[in-house]
Amino acid sequence: MAKVLYVVACGASAAAELVTFVKLAQAAGWHVRVIATPAGARFLDVDRLAALTGGPVRTDFRQPHETSNGLPPADAVVAAPVTFNTVNKWALGITDTVAVGMLCELVGMGTPVLAVPQVKAELANHVAFRANLEVLRSMGVHVLFDPDAPPHARMPGWEEILSELDGVLGG
Numbered sequence: 001m002a003k004v005l006y007v008v009a010c011g012a013s014a015a016a017e018l019v020t021f022v023k024l025a026q027a028a029g030w031h032v033r034v035i036a037t038p039a040g041a042r043f044l045d046v047d048r049l050a051a052l053t054g055g056p057v058r059t060d061f062r063q064p065h066e067t068s069n070g071l072p073p074a075d076a077v078v079a080a081p082v083t084f085n086t087v088n089k090w091a092l093g094i095t096d097t098v099a100v101g102m103l104c105e106l107v108g109m110g111t112p113v114l115a116v117p118q119v120k121a122e123l124a125n126h127v128a129f130r131a132n133l134e135v136l137r138s139m140g141v142h143v144l145f146d147p148d149a150p151p152h153a154r155m156p157g158w159e160e161i162l163s164e165l166d167g168v169l170g171g
Helices: 013-027 044-055 085-094 098-108 127-138 158-168
Strands: 003-009 030-036 077-080 113-117
Touching: 003 013, 003 098, 013 030, 013 044, 013 077, 013 158, 030 044, 030 098, 077 085, 077 098, 077 158, 085 098, 085 113, 085 127, 098 113, 113 158
Parallel strands: 003 030, 003 077, 077 113
Antiparallel strands: none
8 A cells, every 4th residue: 555645735836836746756656645725725736636646635624514534644744835824833833724734733643744845035034934943843843944045946846855755754
């Protein structure tokens, strides 16, 4: 049985290229499911991702009559791109979106999580952002982010993210 990877996408430009990451992860043997913030969903080709993954892109909390969230249990999570807003809410436990709620729960369950922020320099230098990256690290989240990298290289490429995930998992 393939390992299950949740990919959590937020409203940043790299989300428009998420299909590439999903294909790379699938080629590496992952069964991928996508969860998105409402802003992140606007960047995604939701129909194409649903066709690729075999399941809907999750953007909303389940309804009271739904007994399951419809997702197989995750073996690992990649939150990419993760935004300034989501990093700060996640670190503080503000679960106002299904994406942030799931990130909080998955960390609490001990699921390996790799966070890959995509933020502009002005936000990367904000004291709350830097402090909250450290909060995430203290909770066991692996953070792949170089705030001093030039803007075009601040978020690594999808291949590097997949390689980092392999390293996080001890591969």
